[in-house]
Amino acid sequence: DLEGAGTRAVAVRDLQDVMEAELADRDQVKLLREMELPLVRVLARMEQHGIGVDQGYLEEMGADLGADLAGLETEIYEQAGRTFNIKSSQQFGKVLFGDLGLPVVKKTSRGSPSTDASVLQKLEDAHPIVGLVLRYREVEKLRSTYVNGYLPLIGPDQRIHARFNQTGASTGRLSSDRPNLQNIPVRSELGRTIRRAFVAAEGFRFVVADYSQIELRILAHLSKDPGLLGAFKAGEDIHTETAARVFGLTADTVTADARRRAKAINFGLLYGMEAYGLADRLKIGRAEAREHMDTYFRQFPDVRQYLREVVQEARRVGHTTTLFGRRRYLPELLSGNWRTRQMGERMALNAPVQGSAADVMKMAMIGLDGRLAPDEARMLLQIHDELVFEVREDAVATTVHLVREMMEGVVELDVPLTVDVGIGPDLASVKG
């Protein structure tokens, strides 16, 4: 009603002084005026422009996946000796741990026997149904979340206009929804076929730019660790080196998949993973996991100290702070519950690094938006440390140069920031 609206408007007016004082108190005036407010219009343009989608391709893929699922379903029922709802983890658990008598590996938070992928991998050799369900889950995920998720969101312009939310993540990252275009499959071969559905317009190409090892570089800057600083100044790739060490390879035999796994290990260890978790992921013993952890932190002696100080400071002042002054408040650190406090400590380890990386990317986006000619190159997607542009063919070379310079030079850190750039007519075909 009108009077309520008036009352609220007056309340907002009265809030202005209070909020501005608070902001100045926190030293966040520049964060607001030079980062978050200018970003609003960049995100609005991305959402309005959208990204082109090949609807016919997606429809065909949906039919193919449906046929695959029907075949898998028959095989699974044969192996089970009966029918059941494969999508129901409860019903599948009864088949697996009841009918077939396989051992329970772990329980879910509410005490049911878990059937998640890590459990099924351990049981894969015990019964043929296990591998079939793993495959069923992969295919069903792609069909339900991606094919069926995208199709109804394609507009009359044959484009998807996802949202990029500025307040979606407590570290300062963006989030995306309706649909989420920050989690387009890339890991599995089948998953990557989804990417072919995202297509540049006739006469245009996608230009994709992704920061190299971004949070490790941020960490090098924040911690001043000599090992990490030296590695980046020498142009080393820590993900590849970790892959070589833990998988017993040499740098030139590290596959893309091995590097991806090593990435999860590198960040896991930094953000509080323990020997138990590492052993589980690498399928090795606890002692061997311990050794890997020791080797890892011995390479980077000052990282441990930095991480300790981050938690201490967070406990003292109640929040963490990023490069550009963004805060994450962590009341969990004062909880009476040990588990909650531990969780708070891991959040404190992660927030300044993930948040600073988000700061850097936001500044680069603002800088680039001001430099791109809208008829030549449009920013379409942000995937945390990656930007996707749609670029007129005759402007590709100049845009690649501009994007690289802006992303690499947006802030001066104690380590170089480097960017990998790829080009392609669709997201599956993007190649460096």
Next chain:
DNA sequence: TTTACAGGCCAC
């Protein structure tokens, strides 16, 4: 019929 949560899984 709608809503909330659990379990699971995609990405960075």
Next chain:
DNA sequence: AAACGTGGCCTGTAAA
């Protein structure tokens, strides 16, 4: 799961 962090979306299930 006690045991890297940040998100969003799917289906099944039970409660409202």
